Each structure stands twice: as C-alpha cells, then as structure tokens.
Amino acid sequence: MPNKTEFKPILAIKEEDKQTILNFFGPIAEKWFEDEKCFDEAEVAKAFAAVNPNKPIDIFINSPGGSVSSALAINGILSRHKAGITIHVTGLAASAATLITSLKNAKTVISKGSLFMIHNPMSSAYGNAEELEKQIDVLNKCAESMRSIYMEKSGLDEKEIKSLMDAETWFTAEEAVEKGFADEIDNSEQVSAYMKDDHILAIAGREWDLQNLRKPSKEMLMSKKPEDPKPAAKVEDTQIVAKAEEKKPEAMTAEKLNAEHPDLFKAIVAEAVQSERKRIQALSEIDNGANHDLVIKAMFEEPMTAEQVAIETIKMQKLQSDNHAKALTEDAQALAGDLAGADNAEGALRDNKEIERQSIVAAVHSHLAKINGYK
Incomplete structure (x- = not known):
C-alpha cells in the first residue's frame, strides 16, 4: 500500500x-x-x-x-x-x-x-x-x-x-x-x-x-x-x-x-427557482418607494440580495441627507446677502423721498407767491 x-x-x-x-x-x-x-x-x-x-x-x-x-x-x-x-x-x-x-x-x-x-x-x-x-x-x-x-x-x-x-x-x-x-x-x-x-x-x-x-x-x-x-x-x-x-x-x-x-437536475432547478422567488419576495418587502428604482435594478438588472439593497438604501439616504443639509446652508448664505442689500436700498429710497418732498414744497411756495403777489 x-x-x-x-x-x-x-x-x-x-x-x-x-x-x-x-x-x-x-x-x-x-x-x-x-x-x-x-x-x-x-x-x-x-x-x-x-x-x-x-x-x-x-x-x-x-x-x-x-x-x-x-x-x-x-x-x-x-x-x-x-x-x-x-x-x-x-x-x-x-x-x-x-x-x-x-x-x-x-x-x-x-x-x-x-x-x-x-x-x-x-x-x-x-x-x-x-x-x-x-x-x-x-x-x-x-x-x-x-x-x-x-x-x-x-x-x-x-x-x-x-x-x-x-x-x-x-x-x-x-x-x-x-x-x-x-x-x-x-x-x-x-x-x-x-x-x-x-x-x-x-x-x-x-x-x-x-x-x-x-x-x-x-x-x-x-x-x-x-x-x-x-x-x-x-x-x-x-x-x-x-x-x-x-x-x-x-x-x-x-x-x-x-x-x-435527470431527477437530480430537475430537483436542483426547482431549488434554484424557489431560492430566486424568495430573493424577489424579500426585495419587494423592503421597497419603501424612495428606493424603488434600486429595488427594481437589484431584481432584474444587477442581482442583489435584500441585505445588500438595505445597505445601499442606507448609503443613498445618507447621501440625500448630506446634500439636503448642504443646500440649506447655501440658501441661508444667499438669503443673508440679499437682506444686507435690501437695507442699503431702503436707505436710498428714504433719501430720494426727502429730496422729492423738498422739491414739491418749493414748487407750491413759488405758485402761491405768484397768486398773492409776494416774494
């Protein structure tokens, strides 16, 4: 031996x-x-x-x-x-x-x-x-x-x-x-x-x-x-x-x-079909609307398990949250700039109104002088 x-x-x-x-x-x-x-x-x-x-x-x-x-x-x-x-x-x-x-x-x-x-x-x-x-x-x-x-x-x-x-x-x-x-x-x-x-x-x-x-x-x-x-x-x-x-x-x-x-082959195929059906069912159960496109892609285009899609969904939500916070920050900064510009415009408006008022008063005074014959 x-x-x-x-x-x-x-x-x-x-x-x-x-x-x-x-x-x-x-x-x-x-x-x-x-x-x-x-x-x-x-x-x-x-x-x-x-x-x-x-x-x-x-x-x-x-x-x-x-x-x-x-x-x-x-x-x-x-x-x-x-x-x-x-x-x-x-x-x-x-x-x-x-x-x-x-x-x-x-x-x-x-x-x-x-x-x-x-x-x-x-x-x-x-x-x-x-x-x-x-x-x-x-x-x-x-x-x-x-x-x-x-x-x-x-x-x-x-x-x-x-x-x-x-x-x-x-x-x-x-x-x-x-x-x-x-x-x-x-x-x-x-x-x-x-x-x-x-x-x-x-x-x-x-x-x-x-x-x-x-x-x-x-x-x-x-x-x-x-x-x-x-x-x-x-x-x-x-x-x-x-x-x-x-x-x-x-x-x-x-x-x-x-x-x-042949019998074993049929049994293996049946088991594979059953496993795929379970995968699709598990994916459909975690479809929350926001991740619908990702779920559909995982079902038919790039097969993934429900666990993998859940992880990708969390990543997607975090990215969306980060982007939303960034957009809010940018909007707040832009609003602050607009408010500062608005203060200057309001001051200018007040100055222009005062000049216009003085012009009207002067015109009225001149007209009355002509009617009453005084200087």
Missing part, C-alpha cells in the same frame, strides 16, 4: 511506478477560500482530466460528507473511467462521501478501525407550506438516487437500504464489508478513532464535527484519547501536482448532469 500522506490532494502521480492517486480529504463542498480543506465536482473534474483513462487509479478518502448533488456528480465523473479503480477508506466515509465509495466500477478497501455511515439527505428550508412540500419532494428524489447507488454496490434490497438510511446507521470496517458497502478490509494499518468531546470525532489524525448527526457507539471507538497519539499528517491545500497529459478538461455541464442524473 502506498504512503497516503506523502501526496498532496487532489491529484498526484507517483513517478517511479506511474501510480495515479486521487486524495479526497475533507467535506464535499465548494471551496470559497484557498486554504479551505474541501473539494467538489468542479475540482474533481479538473483533476480527472489529467488522469490517463487507460491506467488504474487509487482513491484515498477521509470525509464526513457534505453536498449530495456534488457527491452524485463526482460519482458520475469517476464512473466513466475505463481502467480499474480502487477506493481506500482511510478514516471516515460518512453521509454523501459514501456515494463516492459506492462507485459501481470500483473496488472499495476499508482500513481496520475506519467508520462508515449512511443516512437520509437533509436540508434547511424556509417558506410557506407549498414551498416546503417542494423541498420535501427534492429530498425524496435525492434519497431515491442514493438508495439506487447503495443497492447496486451492496446487493441489498431497497427495503433494507431504506431502513438503514432511516436509522442513520454507523458501520465498523467489518460491518461495512459484511453489508457489501466495502469489498475488503485493509489490516496493514490500524486507524485510531475516539470522541474528543460530545460531538467531535477524531479519526485518522483528523477531526470532524458530528453535532447534527447521531454519534457512533463507544464499542466502535477507542474508549478514550490515546496517551501518545501520532501527530496528524499535514495536508496542504488541494491542488494538482502532476503534469496534465495532453487532454482538454471535460467539465461537468448542466447538459451532462441532466443526461446522467
């Missing part, structure tokens, strides 16, 4: 014997930051493009699961490999990760001490009764796809698979082989596993949060933390470290996903 810790995920090629290795360590989720220890179908598709389709590959996995849709897509990508595939469970294969280990064209080897867990898909939901019913339909379709994969791998009937998923069942390495989810046990290396606290599972040098899941029984684990545990192997950022062969990457497209998993 090759040294699993000397390779960087996600793809590595051992040059001396041309062994191709795929390392799936961490949750199955889209990577938002470079230092995140996770992987999704896009990253697997990119790595898979560098694999020689006519040479066998070894996949090492230690994952608590994650996105069901991503795991199903990864299963579809790997199922196209023409040569042999050996999957090594080196710690934990739980939830959506078991959809990868249950690849129909692969041999699954599980290290002694490793754990395996299957359950029904889960999701968070928000909305009215009709929207929640649609979400239930999506979950049911995902569960059907999962049962189909487990049945094909294990040979168990649908009734038993459903019962195991409903119970959120944990398996030891031996039980996973007994039920057909794995093909053989690797006794060359003992995997250590223990609960670090109430919900943190430490297994094979890694820690997984099981807060929202049923916990494995104490009989499946070491009773306490080892006194002198081996240091965890350092796994660097997920990246490709082998030179890709001359082959264009074949990314997973919507058309391919629809062709390979």
